[in-house]
Amino acid sequence: MTKLIIQIPCYNEENTLGVTLAALPRQLPGVDHIEWLVVDDGSQDRTVEVAKECGVEHIIRLSCNQGLAKAFMAGLEASLKAGADIIVNTDADNQYCAEDIPQLIRPILLGQAEIVVGARPITEIKHFSPAKKFLQKLGSWVVRLASNTNIPDAPSGFRAFSREAAMQLNVFNEYTYTLETIIQAGQKGMAITSVPVRTNGVLRSSRLVKSIPSYVLRSLFTILRIFMVYKPLRFFLFLGSVPFSMGVTLGIRWLIYFFAGTERTRIPSLILASILILMGFQLWILGLVADLLAANRKLMEEIQLRLRRKDFRG
Structure with missing residues (x-):
């Protein structure tokens, strides 16, 4: 019996969470049971109430805002405790197309991979600035170099994990989990692959990219720290x-x-x-x-x- 849990880290997402949850599947081929999990990262709005109204089975509440990486890891741990065989992580801003979840989990169901990363069409995303597109490519290149993997869109948060893979992951970076988890997969010899996915229209501005200079500095520091820790x-x-x-x-x-x-x-x-x-x-x-x-x-x-x-x- 295969159990899939779809986890969503949230911080003040009352305006977008309902749209995101409405698009998530309740039935999928090859999956016997699907549950939803929301990690409330110290939200100060109605995020939790919206999750309850939409029928979310698992709601994890952090006492204060601890950042995306901590919320992601809290979701993985809660999903494992809930008995998930496959965990899908997606964003609360409905950035990723939920209809692509079957393609995302297929390599895991077939036993071809333990981690699957959704590759967005970066060059076709209109709201991405040239600087952000360049940094996305740079970050992906550095991750490929450090991890010996071939993931074209390393910063993508739309990804699936097998139970065994989720138990092996640790995140030390407080800014984001995306780059570090791929490098860990490569270091640990886990089978990791990528599938093309679609994106939806913009519902809100990015929380990670508050300004291009700040994003550049944080990204460069993250890349530098990755090399120091893993190489x-x-x-x-x-x-x-x-x-x-x-x-x-x-x-x-x-x-x-x-x-x-x-x-x-x-x-x-x-x-x-x-x-x-x-x-x-x-x-x-x-x-x-x-x-x-x-x-x-x-x-x-x-x-x-x-x-x-x-x-x-x-």
Whole structure:
């Protein structure tokens, strides 16, 4: 018996939640039972009342606004406790076309994937600015590089998870979960794929993109942090190579002048070269330490997975 739970993280969504829920399916081929779950992320409006009026079976209430990533993880945990075999995550602003949910869960039902990400037609979305389209592509490229996956629309929040995949996920980033969960899937060797999905008209402005400069800074910080957490050795080796290379270049320059018999000692250049080389070595050592910590994190995640399997067995 296959149980599907459709979860929706919400923060002050009384104006759009009813439209989103009205489009969600109650029956689907290959699924025996469908339930809805709403995560109220500290809303101050009638979001919870709207969810109840629309017949939502599970309502999770966070005491205060904790952000999209925390709400997403709270939804996954609640869905697992409720016995979900497949979990679909969608947005409360009705951005994604609910009619595409059958295509989204099909690879999981067929046993072809554990995570499926809905790929939006980014270039065709009119309300996306050129800067946002560029950042969407940049973020997806970085995620592909860090995760060894081939997901064309990494920032998409329209995605499906198998029960086993949901138990393995952790989100450390407080801004969004989208990029990090894909990288985790690649790191853990989970089968992840993508299917094309459609989008609906705009009901409200984006909560994540309050302004282009803010979105750019947050996205760049998120991408940088992803590399530091999941590719620490590669990140610090690259970072350390910059001052090390500069130091070696200055050192070679000093040696050339020294053996050429110049009258100037050029001691400041030699000191600067030594400092830069030392900085490079320190960053490389930091990368080795970070890599060891990453290995320890993997062991802790394995222990966590075993505990979750016991807690959420059903």
